[in-house]
Amino acid sequence: MNTPVPECPACRVQMQEGFVPDVGQNDRFRRTRWTEGRPEKTLFGGLKVKGRRQLDTVTFRCPRCGWLIWFAPELPGSDE
Numbered sequence: 001m002n003t004p005v006p007e008c009p010a011c012r013v014q015m016q017e018g019f020v021p022d023v024g025q026n027d028r029f030r031r032t033r034w035t036e037g038r039p040e041k042t043l044f045g046g047l048k049v050k051g052r053r054q055l056d057t058v059t060f061r062c063p064r065c066g067w068l069i070w071f072a073p074e075l076p077g078s079d080e
């Protein structure tokens with residue numbers, strides 16, 4: 001991912017790149033994805049994501065104050 005590294009709006013220091021893992025099926029970790037629209041439950045108690053636009057997220061953290069900034073860059077086919 002070529003997301004430019006942002007500065008913390010409060011501390012003006014460079015933030016650290018990271019991501020927030022999400023436990024998916026079979027306890028495999030994956031990135032938390034941004035998903036278009038409002039969450040809706042499926043019959044099985046999960047959340048509907050079928051047919052929704054989804055993007056991998058990148059999360060930057062300020063090493064000084066802990067502020068998190070999320071990005072969901074427009075990059076096709078970079079997952080899994």
Ligand SMILES: [Zn+2]
Binds near residue numbers: 008011062063066067
């Ligand atoms: Zn900060």
